[in-house]
Amino acid sequence: MARAQAQPNIALVKYWGKRDSALNLPASGSLSITLDSLWTRTCVVFDPTLTRDELLLDGAEHPAALARVSGCLDLLRERAGSTVQARVDTHNNFPTGAGLASSASGFAALVLAGSAALGLTLDQRALSVLARRGSGSAARSIFGGFVGMAAGTRADGEDAFATPLLDAAQWPLCVVVAVTSTRAKAVGSGAGMELSRRTSPFHAAWLAGADADLASARHALQHRDFAELAAASEHSCLKMHAVMLASRPALMYWNGATVECVHAIRALRERDGVPVFFTIDAGPQVKAVCLPTAAPRIAAVLGTVPGVEQVLTSALGAGARLLPDAEVD
């Protein structure tokens, strides 16, 4: 048995599209920040009396997610030479499946707890490769701070893993999340990406621009250039949503409040000079990335946007870690 915690990460340069669906290999690289105050805590127990894996998510059975979880556990069992089934008990302190990257923190915590429970000692690169099999973005939640994810070129995917770029303390940005709906999304990211790959006329242009966006974001990190990071991130985000919108049928993850939050953030920056930019994933929540001194003002403004249900603020945090027993609720 072992317990682990991982935090979600938010991509600033996004990935949307796979080069191999079976191995979950991204078609382009990405760059993300790992959060601090949102978390998944997961306990994995391998129990010889079980006839199949069991999954409890926030205290309830979750048959829809079990196959993906079992798939990840199979990879761990294969490495350990074990056939023992597992009980997985996992908790999120934030809404699941609503565009808040719960699959990223979820699969990162799962592979760390699962590997430790089987007595495997895997390095972070191996954990990143395994987490990627559960969810592409989970590969990045193994690490804290700013994280780069490589698309890789190998057919076996062994070069598609994340690497740490900067620690949270080296550029302590803050993220203010405007939650505009906690309903689970209608189209999951895996199905959405595949639809975009098959039908969006913008998909090829999206992939062609990824390396330039990554280079710009990495340059911004090196120089702690907030304006350059803001420009690269918003451009990547809006291009991804343009790809989604041009898919057939169209993928529209935004609601009215999402758009109002984007306007509010742009006004804060362009009119009032507040150091902030937005990013949005496959869901209606808006993440405002800012310098820490600006966070209270941004949280107050986003809290007044009609349709915003909740505002969460988080610093950047560390990567996935094993928990001593006492730290699990």
Ligand code: PMV
């Ligand atoms: O981790 P996945 O495979 O569910 O995909 C995540 C996709 C986005 O969040 C929209 C972009 C990203 O790079 O995280």
